[in-house]
Amino acid sequence: MIRAAVPEDAEPIATGLIAVELTDGQGNEEKCPDIHYVRSACDETTYRQAVVEDAQCISVLASQVFMDTYAARGVNRDLAIEVTSTLSIESFLKRLELKTVELFVAEHAGYMVGLIDLDLESTCPDPAVTGMEVLRLYVQRPFHRRGIGCALMRLAEVRTRRASHQAIWLTAWAGNLAARDFYRSLGYKDVGSTPYFFEGKAYENRILVKQMSAGVA
Numbered sequence: 001m002i003r004a005a006v007p008e009d010a011e012p013i014a015t016g017l018i019a020v021e022l023t024d025g026q027g028n029e030e031k032c033p034d035i036h037y038v039r040s041a042c043d044e045t046t047y048r049q050a051v052v053e054d055a056q057c058i059s060v061l062a063s064q065v066f067m068d069t070y071a072a073r074g075v076n077r078d079l080a081i082e083v084t085s086t087l088s089i090e091s092f093l094k095r096l097e098l099k100t101v102e103l104f105v106a107e108h109a110g111y112m113v114g115l116i117d118l119d120l121e122s123t124c125p126d127p128a129v130t131g132m133e134v135l136r137l138y139v140q141r142p143f144h145r146r147g148i149g150c151a152l153m154r155l156a157e158v159r160t161r162r163a164s165h166q167a168i169w170l171t172a173w174a175g176n177l178a179a180r181d182f183y184r185s186l187g188y189k190d191v192g193s194t195p196y197f198f199e200g201k202a203y204e205n206r207i208l209v210k211q212m213s214a215g216v217a
Helices: 052-070 077-084 089-097 148-162 177-185
Strands: 017-021 036-040 046-049 101-108 111-119 132-139 167-173 189-198 201-211
Touching: 046 148, 052 077, 052 089, 052 101, 052 111, 052 132, 089 101, 101 148, 111 148, 132 148, 148 167, 167 177, 167 189, 177 189, 177 201
Parallel strands: 132 167
Antiparallel strands: 017 036, 046 101, 101 111, 111 132, 167 201, 189 201
């Protein structure tokens, strides 16, 4: 449950895509040379690599989306611990310092509305799968169905190819059918289950994998 990425779009972006240079939070391209992202040509949403100064906004956005998804019946101790620990400002500050982690954010009219958190060296529960992990994908509910989640996943796949990984994978809570349908629509295959243990409780997650074709997107 806890590691499940959150769905946001029912369908992949089909038209109106343009490729633009990815920048860091300071407007520089040197930190991430030769990387591109995609967005709707008629949308003003921008995408960039996160920096340490983004940690506070990332923490609040992640907490909001997480609670919006999993706290439909209210707040319990487990959910509270997850938000105040795993999704804390301190936790994201530590992740932003890791060379094996890449976070990208989506912004609309100057406000952060989505993020994707990638781990380049995490180990997939399925030993047959090696590649980059999408640890979390979060998009605020008012910005669902605008192609933001698809654009962030597209960016993740480009990063996967750039890093010469053969696959990209993630885990999604088995009960989150909307998320599973979303990833299936993007070509991700369900290859099995894995338990996620939190506060002594086990939650079934599904392992979703997409093999990368040769060449660079």
